[in-house]
Amino acid sequence: MTEFWRSTALTHLEARRSCQENTCYRVHTHDALSIGVIDAGDSLLAGPLDGTIPLEAGDIVVIPAGQAHACNPDRSRWLHRMVHLDQSWGASLLPDPDHSPLFDGISVFRRPGLHALLTALTDAVFADPSEDRLAQLFRDALTGLEQAAPVYRVTAEVDPELLEELRPVLSRLLMEEVNPSLDELASSLDMTKFQLIRAVRRTTGLPPLAWRQNARIVRARHLLREGRSIADTANDMGFVDQSHFHRVFRAHVATSPGEYRR
Structure with missing residues (x-):
């Protein structure tokens, strides 16, 4: 069971409530800052990590844009809620966003006061308040998270020179109609196929073709939110x-395109 809500005041703001019992997500990324609240059940957070991080009821997870991750229930009924917001908008609410640890990597918080704060935030978000009210709510929530000590923080170091070198490959992966040959892409950078796979994973958290699928689903979510039909979105x-x-959409979003578009 999944319920989506979208703000009428801020087009980039989206929230969901979900109840899951089986593995529902593959490793993916968002183009937004994501804040998750675990209400019930145990789950496992995975991604470009050394193993997995166990999550329990009451935990708060903050995932910056572009951070590869997957969170799935661990042998129990898992009830959670998630808010996605434009990261630059969220950062603008903080006094010194360039030095905020919230955007350095995935953070897990385990404090009852924070869980109460974020539960109140998501409850308020579903009530569709004004833009000014949303700004105040998120300012309070992000400030509280910024000042708290996480029980886990996983930073993802990105090599800017490697990212720049890979940009032509990522552009082709995103834009070409059919899956480009990995051998050909690697050759264009004077790499072997396996060097290319390792380089793209190191930079994005995903291997090349998984990154391509994820990027298409991120774009598909935008089109569906704008009212584009499922058939046209799939074709585009x-x-x-x-x-x-x-x-592919269900593997990334844990719901069908039709349920998401409603």
């Missing part, structure tokens, strides 16, 4: 048919 994103689009 280069999926061979709606069935294929449905399978």
